Amino acid sequence: MHPILGSVRRLAIYLLAWMLIGLLLSVGLGFSRGGDWLTAVLFFVPLGVVYALITQSAWYVCRIFPLVRSRAWQVAVAQVFAAIFASALWVAAAGAWARVLAAAGVDAAGGTLYDTQRPLLFVVGALLFWLVSVFFYLLIAFDASKDAERANVELTLLAREAELKALRAQIDPHFIFNSLHSISALTATNPEAARRMCLLLADFLRETLRLGGNQQIPLEEELALADRYLAIEQVRLGERLNIVRETDSGAVTCLVPPLLLQPLVENAVKHGIAQLVEGGTIRMTATCAGSTLTITLENPCDPDRQRPRGVGLGLEVLRRRLTNQYGAADSVYAQERDGQFRVEVRIPVAAGASA
Amino acid sequence: MMSSEDRPLLRVIVVDDEALARALLRELLGAYQDIEIIAECGNGFEAVKAVTEKKPDLLLLDIQMPKLDGFDVLELIGGEVPVIFVTAYDQYAIKAFQVHAVDYLLKPFGAERLAEALGRARTRIGTREVVPAKALVSEARAARAPLERILIRDRTDVHVIPAAKIDYLESQDDYVSVKVGEKQFLKEQTLSELEQLLDPARFVRIHRRYLLNVARLARIEQAVTDSRVAILQDGTELPISRSGYTKLREIL
Numbered sequence: 001m002h003p004i005l006g007s008v009r010r011l012a013i014y015l016l017a018w019m020l021i022g023l024l025l026s027v028g029l030g031f032s033r034g035g036d037w038l039t040a041v042l043f044f045v046p047l048g049v050v051y052a053l054i055t056q057s058a059w060y061v062c063r064i065f066p067l068v069r070s071r072a073w074q075v076a077v078a079q080v081f082a083a084i085f086a087s088a089l090w091v092a093a094a095g096a097w098a099r100v101l102a103a104a105g106v107d108a109a110g111g112t113l114y115d116t117q118r119p120l121l122f123v124v125g126a127l128l129f130w131l132v133s134v135f136f137y138l139l140i141a142f143d144a145s146k147d148a149e150r151a152n153v154e155l156t157l158l159a160r161e162a163e164l165k166a167l168r169a170q171i172d173p174h175f176i177f178n179s180l181h182s183i184s185a186l187t188a189t190n191p192e193a194a195r196r197m198c199l200l201l202a203d204f205l206r207e208t209l210r211l212g213g214n215q216q217i218p219l220e221e222e223l224a225l226a227d228r229y230l231a232i233e234q235v236r237l238g239e240r241l242n243i244v245r246e247t248d249s250g251a252v253t254c255l256v257p258p259l260l261l262q263p264l265v266e267n268a269v270k271h272g273i274a275q276l277v278e279g280g281t282i283r284m285t286a287t288c289a290g291s292t293l294t295i296t297l298e299n300p301c302d303p304d305r306q307r308p309r310g311v312g313l314g315l316e317v318l319r320r321r322l323t324n325q326y327g328a329a330d331s332v333y334a335q336e337r338d339g340q341f342r343v344e345v346r347i348p349v350a351a352g353a354s355a
Numbered sequence: 356m357m358s359s360e361d362r363p364l365l366r367v368i369v370v371d372d373e374a375l376a377r378a379l380l381r382e383l384l385g386a387y388q389d390i391e392i393i394a395e396c397g398n399g400f401e402a403v404k405a406v407t408e409k410k411p412d413l414l415l416l417d418i419q420m421p422k423l424d425g426f427d428v429l430e431l432i433g434g435e436v437p438v439i440f441v442t443a444y445d446q447y448a449i450k451a452f453q454v455h456a457v458d459y460l461l462k463p464f465g466a467e468r469l470a471e472a473l474g475r476a477r478t479r480i481g482t483r484e485v486v487p488a489k490a491l492v493s494e495a496r497a498a499r500a501p502l503e504r505i506l507i508r509d510r511t512d513v514h515v516i517p518a519a520k521i522d523y524l525e526s527q528d529d530y531v532s533v534k535v536g537e538k539q540f541l542k543e544q545t546l547s548e549l550e551q552l553l554d555p556a557r558f559v560r561i562h563r564r565y566l567l568n569v570a571r572l573a574r575i576e577q578a579v580t581d582s583r584v585a586i587l588q589d590g591t592e593l594p595i596s597r598s599g600y601t602k603l604r605e606i607l
Contacts, residue, residue: 180462184463185382188382
């Protein structure tokens with residue numbers, strides 16, 4: 001696509017610029033050399049417009065001999081020949097225009113302006129052609145850097161999307177192994193409970209896969225998923241795991257990114273309750289005030305626990321997800337104090353989503 | 356189940372923080388007339404206590420447990436008892452092998468796999484293979500140095516001492532005395548071993564007999580020519596050797 005002929009607006013600006021060049025030529029080559037100003041303007045301004053169109057051919061020369069991939073002498077030869085050709089064409093056009101003006105009686109002297117300025121006109125024509133060439137080369141370089149930037153952004157987006165997909169697909173395999181082990185233990189002693197556990201696990205897995213496919217889901221669905229997860233972990237951990245939940249009726253209808261809560265709940269169990277001999281209580285709240293949904297999760301933890309590598313990664317991924325989606329960089333606050341871990345997530349409520 | 360008349364009774368302790376996992380082992384082990392479960396423990400502290408008091412023939416030991424994990428328990432009981440590790444995590448298999456575990460059961464497992472592990476345990480017990488406790492300890496530990504905490508077994512009790520709370524460690528023959536404020540604990544390990552395991556940026560061997568937590572150092576005083584003394588924040592004075600002074604200056 002030609003950068004200038006392809007757009008009416010750009011063509012108009014470009015032609016206007018060339019009319020100005022025509023005016024400058026009128027002053028430089030006509031008026032200042034003793035010609036009268038009307039003749040000079042009538043002669044040079046239309047010539048400027050004509051050359052504006054002729055120099056568009058420079059675009060193709062620049063495309064065929066790009067600076068980055070051609071040798072210097074190729075560029076030089078091509079530009080010299082193109083400039084000579086274009087300028088010659090222009091000088092010929094100037095000759096024809098001079099005769100037309102003479103015939104119309106505008107130039108009383110009968111083309112004197114043209115006759116006296118012809119060699120200079122040729123040189124100026126070649127220089128102007130090269131100026132346009134430089135302009136196109138700059139344009140190409142600019143476009144290339146813009147393309148590279150766009151490709152870069154696209155790449156980042158793709159990478160993030162892949163990361164998200166992986167995240168959604170990520171169900172801790174040890175959670176499944178441990179659950180199966182619990183089911184295996186229950187089959188002999190309590191078949192009824194074993195079946196309940198099977199169904200809970202199946203529901204949890206199916207919901208995780210289903211929710212992961214959505215862009216946004218109501219908070220209550222996310223809470224229902226957390227309930228299933230915690231019900232399974234309660235079978236495993238028994239009395240050590242207690243849950244307290246307080247949610248606004250307004251908050252549960254808010255739309256949130258899927259699997260927002262899940263990694264937080266998993267962390268609370270895995271790195272919190274399961275690391276305590278006596279266990280403890282996970283407190284969850286969700287409140288909606290104004291246009292902000294605030295979700296908090298609190299759990300006791302062992303301050304002297306051995307911290308495996310990769311802890312905080314889940315929080316970091318969540319932070320990046322929310323930054324991506326909402327643009328606010330400070331949506332996740334986490335702190336640990338006196339054996340209590342607390343994480344707070346704030347997200348803007350989508351318009352019309354809250355009750 | 357099997358002809359067990361001629362086999363000696365195997366006295367087993369089951370350690371898992373999950374009641375259901377313990378119940379499953381109880382059920383599966385119930386099929387063996389020559390196996391007796393002498394204790395069930397829900398955490399590492401109970402496990403160390405039970406092992407000390409009851410001297411079992413075999414330990415079925417979960418790895419992921421609060422406060423003291425399976426490897427901690429093994430470190431504390433040394434090589435006294437053969438161990439079969441039980442876990443849902445496969446990434447500890449190599450480490451389990453390094454600490455001479457009899458076997459490594461991955462949850463969920465069935466009766467056949469357990470029978471195999473028990474067979475190995477009987478073989479191990481039959482050969483009376485002795486695993487030197489100290490080798491066990493350092494091998495188990497080497498993988499996760501620097502130590503963030505020191506575990507001390509005081510007969511049936513276990514003390515977990517975070518490295519940051521230690522003032523200094525003093526060598527006492529085959530033992531190390533760990534000073535924590537007013538208290539001191541004895542650990543059966545050499546000072547050199549602990550020096551290698553603790554974070555070298557925080558613990559400096561200022562003297563043949565002393566390993567100092569540099570955070571406790573208040574100032575250094577010149578005693579007599581060529582002899583210096585470390586004054587700790589609580590006023591304790593510890594001698595500094597010449598090489599100890601060089602090391603201390605590198606850190607500070």
